[in-house]
Amino acid sequence: MNQEEKRKGKASRNKIWGILWRLVLPLSIVLAWEAVCRAGLVNSYAMPSPEAVVKTAVDSIRDGSLWGHILASFFRVHEGFMLAAAFGLVLGILMGLSKRAEHFFEVTVQILKPIPPIAWIPLAILWFGIGEQSKLFIIILGAFFPILLNTISGIHNLDPRYLELAEVYEVSRKRLITRIILPGAMPEVLTGIRVGLGNAWVCVVAAEMIAASQGIGYMLSNGRSMSRPDIVILGMLLIGIIGKVVDDLLKLVFSKLIEWT
Amino acid sequence: MERKDQQRAVFLQSVEKHFDAGPVLSGITLDVADGEFLSVVGVSGCGKTTLLRIIGGLERASSGQVLVYGEPVVRASRKTGFVFQDHRLLPWLTVEGNIKLALDHNTPDQDGIVRQNLELVKLQDFGDSYPRQLSGGMAQRVSIARALANRPRLLLLDEPFGALDAMTRIHMQQALREIWQKEKITMILITHDVEEAIYLGERVVVLSSRPGRIKQIVNIPQECHQTRTGKVFHEIRDQIYSIFFKGEDFAEKGD
Numbered sequence: 001m002n003q004e005e006k007r008k009g010k011a012s013r014n015k016i017w018g019i020l021w022r023l024v025l026p027l028s029i030v031l032a033w034e035a036v037c038r039a040g041l042v043n044s045y046a047m048p049s050p051e052a053v054v055k056t057a058v059d060s061i062r063d064g065s066l067w068g069h070i071l072a073s074f075f076r077v078h079e080g081f082m083l084a085a086a087f088g089l090v091l092g093i094l095m096g097l098s099k100r101a102e103h104f105f106e107v108t109v110q111i112l113k114p115i116p117p118i119a120w121i122p123l124a125i126l127w128f129g130i131g132e133q134s135k136l137f138i139i140i141l142g143a144f145f146p147i148l149l150n151t152i153s154g155i156h157n158l159d160p161r162y163l164e165l166a167e168v169y170e171v172s173r174k175r176l177i178t179r180i181i182l183p184g185a186m187p188e189v190l191t192g193i194r195v196g197l198g199n200a201w202v203c204v205v206a207a208e209m210i211a212a213s214q215g216i217g218y219m220l221s222n223g224r225s226m227s228r229p230d231i232v233i234l235g236m237l238l239i240g241i242i243g244k245v246v247d248d249l250l251k252l253v254f255s256k257l258i259e260w261t
Numbered sequence: 262m263e264r265k266d267q268q269r270a271v272f273l274q275s276v277e278k279h280f281d282a283g284p285v286l287s288g289i290t291l292d293v294a295d296g297e298f299l300s301v302v303g304v305s306g307c308g309k310t311t312l313l314r315i316i317g318g319l320e321r322a323s324s325g326q327v328l329v330y331g332e333p334v335v336r337a338s339r340k341t342g343f344v345f346q347d348h349r350l351l352p353w354l355t356v357e358g359n360i361k362l363a364l365d366h367n368t369p370d371q372d373g374i375v376r377q378n379l380e381l382v383k384l385q386d387f388g389d390s391y392p393r394q395l396s397g398g399m400a401q402r403v404s405i406a407r408a409l410a411n412r413p414r415l416l417l418l419d420e421p422f423g424a425l426d427a428m429t430r431i432h433m434q435q436a437l438r439e440i441w442q443k444e445k446i447t448m449i450l451i452t453h454d455v456e457e458a459i460y461l462g463e464r465v466v467v468l469s470s471r472p473g474r475i476k477q478i479v480n481i482p483q484e485c486h487q488t489r490t491g492k493v494f495h496e497i498r499d500q501i502y503s504i505f506f507k508g509e510d511f512a513e514k515g516d
Contacts, residue, residue: 161349165349258353
């Protein structure tokens with residue numbers, strides 16, 4: 001019992017050290033940044049101190065504007081990502097299962113895929129104006145391709161021995177798809193969804209920087225036009241932190257979904 | 262040419278198989294009686310797996326006749342069970358789910374079938390386990406249970422114990438023998454393990470290599486199925502080894 005407790009104590013101590021170790025670099029960067037600012041080595045109009053950024057954050061939390069920006073971006077990502085996931089999964093499954101469908105869409109997908117979503121912004125504004133639709137369009141483009149491509153390759157990479165198994169036991173086409181092909185593709189599909197969601201974050205910021213009255217991208221462009229680098233940096237940090245937290249959550253949920261691996 | 266001989270499980274007449282690289286099987290003529298246990302031995306690459314896949318309908322013979330219970334084999338069928346060298350369980354399905362996948366979805370009392378076949382391989386408590394939670398021997402037993410779930414008259418086994426350690430292999434051989442005695446299923450076992458072939462088979466087919474031809478068929482005396490240490494067992498084993506190496510340049514064919 002005593003031995004067991006000791007081992008547990010050691011394990012949790014190791015865990016705490018692990019977390020601290022991970023925080024060493026980011027905390028050092030913040031400290032060095034603060035020190036450089038206090039020493040007056042940089043112009044505070046160009047590079048505010050961490051203290052100033054925290055102060056800006058606290059102020060904007062107090063007046064409620066920060067939540068407004070976060071939620072605005074969050075809802076755009078949510079809507080665009082859901083649509084992209086639906087399109088990407090449906091087309092991906094179709095192209096993965098049917099050679100005919102794959103060959104029909106293949107060349108088009110290959111040409112459209114290397115075009116960065118940001119390159120669509122001028123056209124999107126011409127087509128949809130500067131309202132919500134053009135932002136949604138950019139986000140969908142960003143999230144769609146990773147989901148599509150990972151779904152196709154997940155299906156293609158299925159171990160062919162499982163197809164032979166299906167042959168031996170005369171598994172029906174329907175069950176072959178639902179019990180063998182789709183579950184087998186699941187790990188890659190989920191990777192595609194994570195990458196797609198990451199891209200959706202990148203795209204929402206880009207779209208909001210062009211034209212918006214709310215959102216994290218708007219914070220950035222607004223901060224620049226008001227010469228408030230503290231707002232710009234706060235916005236950038238928000239993108240990074242929210243991106244990491246969302247990805248961690250997805251990883252956690254997905255590891256439950258594919259517990260069998 | 263239609264043969265309707267119910268006593269005959271498998272009938273092969275002049276079966277040839279060519280791949281692009283050359284002939285694999287040549288002039289295979291073989292009869293397997295209903296309820297028989299037949300072992301096939303040969304070195305790696307002698308085409309013994311191809312032979313089994315042809316009987317199972319996973320591959321077509323280039324020429325010759327292949328009948329299983331009087332019917333020409335055109336494709337794989339649930340009526341013929343197939344056990345692969347790897348257990349080939351789907352990792353995302355439970356043991357129960359894996360067995361049910363082998364059944365026609367209209368089969369009544371699927372839970373009963375799963376239970377009955379897991380009992381047969383002595384894994385009745387593992388229906389809810391996932392394959393990764395099983396040892397290699399247990400996983401292979403599940404794949405045998407899966408192959409038996411459709412009550413096949415013929416069970417084809419492609420080096421099923423090749424990946425297992427020696428002790429587990431002996432247990433599995435005993436278990437398979439018990440199942441064969443109890444269920445009276447015709448079994449064809451492919452192996453490179455001569456002792457396994459003798460212990461399990463009523464007859465042992467010795468294949469030559471490249472292309473695979475039947476060198477000889479050895480009848481195995483009953484007492485070889487009781488113990489692997491008897492005098493007769495050793496004599497038979499030595500006889501098979503001598504058939505094996507007769508006319509084979511085995512020094513060149515390291516396996």
